[in-house]
Amino acid sequence: MQTQKSHNLNQYDLELDSSGGNPITWLSFAALFVVLCGLLYPLVTTLLGQALFPFQAKGSLLERNGQIVGSSLIGQSFSGAGFFVGRPSSAGKGYDPTSAGGSNLAVSNPALLERASATASDIAAREGVTVEQIPVDLIAASGGGLDPHISPAAAELQVVRVARARGLSVDAVKTLVQKHTAAPTFGVLGQARVNVLELNLELQR
Amino acid sequence: MEVFVSYLILFLLAWPLGLYMARVFAGGKTWLDPILNPLERGIYALLRVNPARGMTWRGYALALLWSNVPIAIIAYLIFVYQGVLPLNPDAIGGMSWDLALHTTASFITNTNQQHYSGQSQLSYLSQLAAIVTMQFVTPAVGLAAFAAVLRGITGGIRSSNVESHVAVPAANLGNYYVDVTRAITRVLLPLSIVVALLLTWQGVPSTFDGAKTATVLEPQTIEGKAITTQTIPVGPVAALVAIKQLGTNGGGWYGPNSAVPLENPTPLSNLIQLISILLIPVASIFMVGAFTKRPRFGVMVMGIMSLLSAVLAFAIIPAATQANAAFAGISASSANMEGVEQRFGPIASALWATWTTQTSNGSVNAMHDSLNPLAGMVALIGMWLNVTFGGDGVGFLNFFIYLIVAVFIAGLMVGRTPELFGRKIEAREMKLASLGLLISPLLILVPSALALAIPSVTANSNPSFHGLTQVVYEYSSAVANNGSGMAGLGTGGSVWWNVTCAVCLILARYVPIIAPLAIAGYIGAKKSAPQTAGTLRVDTPIFAGMTLSVILIVGALSYFPLAVMGPIAESLTIGKPLPQPVPLGQLNQRPPEPVRTVSEGK
Numbered sequence: 001m002q003t004q005k006s007h008n009l010n011q012y013d014l015e016l017d018s019s020g021g022n023p024i025t026w027l028s029f030a031a032l033f034v035v036l037c038g039l040l041y042p043l044v045t046t047l048l049g050q051a052l053f054p055f056q057a058k059g060s061l062l063e064r065n066g067q068i069v070g071s072s073l074i075g076q077s078f079s080g081a082g083f084f085v086g087r088p089s090s091a092g093k094g095y096d097p098t099s100a101g102g103s104n105l106a107v108s109n110p111a112l113l114e115r116a117s118a119t120a121s122d123i124a125a126r127e128g129v130t131v132e133q134i135p136v137d138l139i140a141a142s143g144g145g146l147d148p149h150i151s152p153a154a155a156e157l158q159v160v161r162v163a164r165a166r167g168l169s170v171d172a173v174k175t176l177v178q179k180h181t182a183a184p185t186f187g188v189l190g191q192a193r194v195n196v197l198e199l200n201l202e203l204q205r
Numbered sequence: 206m207e208v209f210v211s212y213l214i215l216f217l218l219a220w221p222l223g224l225y226m227a228r229v230f231a232g233g234k235t236w237l238d239p240i241l242n243p244l245e246r247g248i249y250a251l252l253r254v255n256p257a258r259g260m261t262w263r264g265y266a267l268a269l270l271w272s273n274v275p276i277a278i279i280a281y282l283i284f285v286y287q288g289v290l291p292l293n294p295d296a297i298g299g300m301s302w303d304l305a306l307h308t309t310a311s312f313i314t315n316t317n318q319q320h321y322s323g324q325s326q327l328s329y330l331s332q333l334a335a336i337v338t339m340q341f342v343t344p345a346v347g348l349a350a351f352a353a354v355l356r357g358i359t360g361g362i363r364s365s366n367v368e369s370h371v372a373v374p375a376a377n378l379g380n381y382y383v384d385v386t387r388a389i390t391r392v393l394l395p396l397s398i399v400v401a402l403l404l405t406w407q408g409v410p411s412t413f414d415g416a417k418t419a420t421v422l423e424p425q426t427i428e429g430k431a432i433t434t435q436t437i438p439v440g441p442v443a444a445l446v447a448i449k450q451l452g453t454n455g456g457g458w459y460g461p462n463s464a465v466p467l468e469n470p471t472p473l474s475n476l477i478q479l480i481s482i483l484l485i486p487v488a489s490i491f492m493v494g495a496f497t498k499r500p501r502f503g504v505m506v507m508g509i510m511s512l513l514s515a516v517l518a519f520a521i522i523p524a525a526t527q528a529n530a531a532f533a534g535i536s537a538s539s540a541n542m543e544g545v546e547q548r549f550g551p552i553a554s555a556l557w558a559t560w561t562t563q564t565s566n567g568s569v570n571a572m573h574d575s576l577n578p579l580a581g582m583v584a585l586i587g588m589w590l591n592v593t594f595g596g597d598g599v600g601f602l603n604f605f606i607y608l609i610v611a612v613f614i615a616g617l618m619v620g621r622t623p624e625l626f627g628r629k630i631e632a633r634e635m636k637l638a639s640l641g642l643l644i645s646p647l648l649i650l651v652p653s654a655l656a657l658a659i660p661s662v663t664a665n666s667n668p669s670f671h672g673l674t675q676v677v678y679e680y681s682s683a684v685a686n687n688g689s690g691m692a693g694l695g696t697g698g699s700v701w702w703n704v705t706c707a708v709c710l711i712l713a714r715y716v717p718i719i720a721p722l723a724i725a726g727y728i729g730a731k732k733s734a735p736q737t738a739g740t741l742r743v744d745t746p747i748f749a750g751m752t753l754s755v756i757l758i759v760g761a762l763s764y765f766p767l768a769v770m771g772p773i774a775e776s777l778t779i780g781k782p783l784p785q786p787v788p789l790g791q792l793n794q795r796p797p798e799p800v801r802t803v804s805e806g807k
Contacts, residue, residue, distance in 0.1 A: 020267030038338035049411030104693030143464025190472025
C-alpha cells in the first residue's frame, strides 16, 4: 500500500489512524468547543440580538412611571371584579415564572376533574353564566403556567362584569378588548388571542 | 392547514441544506470557504490533527468516545460548583451529585432529559459553557458518525490508485475531528446564529442581565401572604433555544421548555422552532443520495421516513384535538387545552408533540402528561421507532440497523448471501446489528419493570394506567435519547431516577452509534461484487416495503403490550368507574351513556 500525501480532503492518507488521537487532542477538543460554542457563540448572538432588538432582548418588559410592571409575554394573577382574569396557572402560587410548569394532570386523573369543576363553578358564579358557556381555555391550565393570553371568547365572557365594575360602557370595554386581540399569524399560525396583562394595564390607567 | 404549511416549508428548506451538507462532508467547496478554511486550519493545528489522515472504524469510535469524556467531566464540575463560579447573577447554588450526573449524561448523549428547572437551578455559566457546548458537540458527533457510516457502506474513502471493488485491510471512514469541526462550523453555527436572531426578534430574551423584578398590577393575597412582585428570569435564552432545536437536543432554558412564552413567544417563533426540529434530520436524508451517489437509495430512505412521519402526524391530530374528557359538561365543548398555550392551540401543539418524538429532539410546547391518552401514545410510538428522521445523524444510524436486518432477512428469503451495495453481510455484521436492535427494548422494558415493581421510587403525579404510561415514557425518552417527559413524574430529587436514567442514556447513545460504525468498517473493507440480475437491490419499492415491515414489526411487537396497558387502557376507561373511588366534587356527573364502541378514541 503506497502512501499519498495530499491536502485535498477527498484523498486521505492510506495509513489510517486506529487509535483515535491522543489525550492532548481529546483535552484540547473539549477546551476548544467550550470556548467556541459555549462562550463565543452565545456572546456574539446575544450582543447582536441586543443591538438589533433591544426591547425584546430584555424580556419585553412593560414599564409605567419608570417602574417595571411586568412582561408582555408573562401573565399575572388577577382576581378583582374590574380586571380580566387569565387562565388557571400551575406555576407556584400562580404565574410565578421561577416555578413555571403545567398541572401535569392526566385526562384520566380525578384530581383534574376536581380542579376544573371548582374553577368552572367559580367562573359561572362570577360571570353569571352557566358552565356550558365557559370557553375551555378558562378552566384548562396552560403548559408553562405563564400564558399571557386568553381566547377572544373568554374575554367576551368577562366584558359585562368588568364594564359594570369600572362604570364603563360595555362597548368601550369591547373596543379595548379588540385593541389587544391578535389574529392567527398570517391567518394560519396559532390561534386568536387576547393579552390579559396589556388589556388590564390599559383599563387601570 | 398549519400542518401542510409546516411540512411544505420544512422540505423546501431541507432539500438545499441536504445537498450543501453532502458537499460539506465530502470536503467540497462551499461559499463560506474564505472565512472558514483558515479557521478550520487553526482548529486542526490546535488539536494536533492531520486532517488528511483517515481513520479505521476503531479509530473513529475511539476518537468519538474519548473526545466526549473531558467535555462530560468539565460539564459535571460546572454543575456541581456553579454556585461559586462566575456568570451567576441570580446566585444559584450547586447541583447534587446525582442530579449533576444525570444532567451530564443527558446532555452528552444529545438527549436533554431534564430533571431540573433551568431558570431556577442553572447559572448562566452552566447554561452556556456546559449545556450549549454539549448541544453543539453532540449533534455534530451524530452527523460525523452518520457521514462515516455512509462512507463505509460504499467502500470507504479510497485513494485514486485503489480500485473500489477490491478488498482493503481496513476501510477509511474519514477523520472524526474534521467531520465534527465541519459539522459545527459549516452547519450548526451558521444556522444557529440566524435562528437565534429570528427568535430574539420574536421576543426570546438575549441578555446577560439577571432576573428582573416587576411590581404586579393587582397584588394578590394567597394563603395569607401578599404577593406584590413577580420575578422574571431572563438571560441569553435565544442562543440556547436555537441550538436546542437545530441540534435535536430539546433541553430548554426554562423548565416547561417552549411552552414558556419567553422561550417561544409567538405563533411565528413556534413555526421557526418547529421547522428547526426536523430541518437537519430531514436534510441528512436528502444528503444520503447525494453523498453516496446513489440517488435511488436516498429516495427509498426518504420515502419510508416521510411515510411514517405523515402517518404519525395524521394520527396525533385527531387524537389531540378531541375534547378533554375531564372537562365534559363543565365548559363549552372544544379541543383539549389542558397544558396547551392559547397562542399555539391544540393543532400546533399536536404537530410539535409528534415531530419532537419522531426526532430525538424532545422539546415540548405543551405538556405531554395532559395530552389525550391516544395522542400520548403517538408520541411514545415515535420514540419507540426512533427512525422517522430521528436525531441529527443518529436517525439514519438507527435506520441503518433496521436496513441490515432487512437485507439479511431478504437474503435468506431468496437464498443468496445478503449483501449491501455488492458487499457481503456476514455473521459478524449481523451480531452487531442484533445488538443495536435489541438494546433499546432491553433498556426500556427492564428498568420500567423494576421501577413499577418498587412503587416507592416512581413518585407518579397520576394514578392508574396513566401512572404506568408516565414510567414507560420516562425510560422510552431516555433510551430514544429524546428528552421529552411526562413532567409530573417526581424525578427531580430522586437518586433512583437520576441514576437509572443516566445508565440507560449512555448505553442507548453509544451502542447504537458504535455498532453501525463497526458494521460500516467491516463492510467497507470487503471487495464488492459486480451487480447482476440476481443481486438484491436495496433501492426498489419491494425492498422499501420489506424494511418498513421490519421497522414496524420490531417496533410494534416489542412495545405493543405497554401501549395496551398504558394509553389504550386509559383511553378506554375514561369516564367509566375506576378501580379506586372517584373523588367527590364533580359538578356534572356524566349522563348514563349507551354502550360505547371500542373506536371511541380514534
